[in-house]
Amino acid sequence: MTDARALSRRIASLLAGERSRLAEFLVALADFDRKRGWGTLGYASLFQYLERELRLTSSAAARRMTAAALVQRFPAVVEPLRDGRVCMSVVCELSKALTPENAGQVLPRFYGLSKREAEALVAELRPVANPPRREVVTALARPAPPLRASAPAEALTAAPAPERTSPAKSERVQPDADLFSAPARPRDEVVPLDADLRRYHVTVSKAFLAKLDAAKDALSHAIPDGDTEAVLTAALDLLLEKTDRRRGLVKRPRPAPQKPSADPRHVPAAVAREVWKRDGGRCSFRLPDGSVCGSTKRLELDHIRPVALGGRSTADNLRVACWDHNSLHAEHVFGREHMDKFRKDADRSAPSTAAGGSTSGACGEGAEAAGSTRTQRQRGTGS
Ligand SMILES: [Zn+2]
Incomplete structure (x- = not known):
């Protein structure tokens, strides 16, 4: 723990240094641009200087150019960049929203935002006029498998053409210039249009x-x-x-059974309901800084005092925890070596998955058998 704390202090200090240097870099770059230093050196533009002299990729050069221009126009951005209230991924969004008139009010609204949150704020501040309510289905082709140099010539000529999916009943297929280089499954994308509307791209x-x-x-x-x-x-x-x-969160809950379950891991529906409500459907694990985790992903009910050590399935002894914190809690209680051993045993005894599927489920059950703090309800078997 002492080692981890010392390492954490060093990491925090490195991060502070990185932010400070980034702010200094942008101030220097803005000054260089103002003096047209790139022209003196023979470059056609600041962008060309960043790409050729500093060997940045075009997107990295564009981001830094935008940031330097923003710093020139709004020097008040420098301090939030230096102390981390504004990060580089938010700077481009900031540049779309800041004006000399609104800078005082708008800049603080970007503090601590992620890129996606900043995009949403820009859409709120500068909504798209008359956003279209449309639905378009575009056929994509999966990229052809890569051809191997050692493959026989006839195999190459016989390689099947990439399949182009035919439109389903409701499809209106749009021509797509980049059809055959489209990735197999692009990531979902959300584009804010105004304070409420979002355009959602999904494959x-x-x-x-x-x-x-x-x-x-x-x-x-x-x-x-x-x-x-x-x-x-x-x-x-x-x-x-x-x-x-x-989770037991029903409109008309049934009365609790008179006879309690013989299984100490069983969480009665009324208890589960109380815990899920009390913890607000979020991981309630307390972090070292005193705040709670608050994650809403892979949630489970966690016995604070494990059943293996005499803990009971009561609301006082249960909390909502994310999978990671539930595992961490088990490691703190039973020791990392102990949990690693049972995870390995579970992996060995888990049936092999032909398609190379995950064994995390089996690992979770193995951990439970080892005295993990997980409950039955995590797998939906306790309701
Ligand atoms: Zn958590």
Whole structure:
């Protein structure tokens, strides 16, 4: 722990140094640009100087140029950059929103924001005029498998052409100039349009579109125009209701059973409901700085005093924890070596997955057998 604390102090000091140097770099770059130092050296522009002399990639050069221009126009940005309230990924968004008139009020609103949050704030401050409410389905082709130099010539000529998916029932296919170089599954992307509206790009399979069409048909009485957002919202509401039921969060809870379960790991629905509500559906693990983790991902009910050590499934002894903190808690209680050994044993005894699937589920169960602090309800078996 002492070692970790000392290392953490060193890392924090390095980070502070990095931020400070970045701020100094941008101030110097802005000054260099103001004096047209790049022209004196024979470069056509600051961008060319950054790309050729400093060997930055074009995107890195563009980001730094934007940041240097922002620093020139708004020197008040330098201190927040230096102390980390504003990071480089937010600077480009900031440059879209700041004006001499609004800088005093708007700059502090960007403090501590992620890039995505900054994009949303820009959309709120400068909404897109008349955002289109449209739905477009574009066919993508998976890239062809790479050709191996050692493959026989006939195999190369016989290589199948990349399959182009045919449009499903509701598709309106748009020509796509970059069709055959499109990645197999681009990441989902959310583009804020104004304070409320978002454009959502998502890559799906034909099977998904067929299901969507079937759902639109099934809901055509309630949603006659087949609005995709309305249909998906109805589906997501059902899914979230199901998750709530597993957590005991139902509108009309059943009375608690008279006879308690013989299994000490079993968490009664009424207790689960109380804990999920009390912890607000977030990981309540306390961090060293005194705040709570607050994660909403991979949540489980965690026995504070493990069942293996006599802990009981009562609201006082349970908390909502994310998978990582649940595992960390088990390591703190039983020791890392002990947990590593049981994870390895679980991995060895887990059935091999032909498709190379994850064994984390088996690992979790092994950890539980080893006296982990996890509960049955984490796997939905306790409801
Ligand atoms: Zn957590």
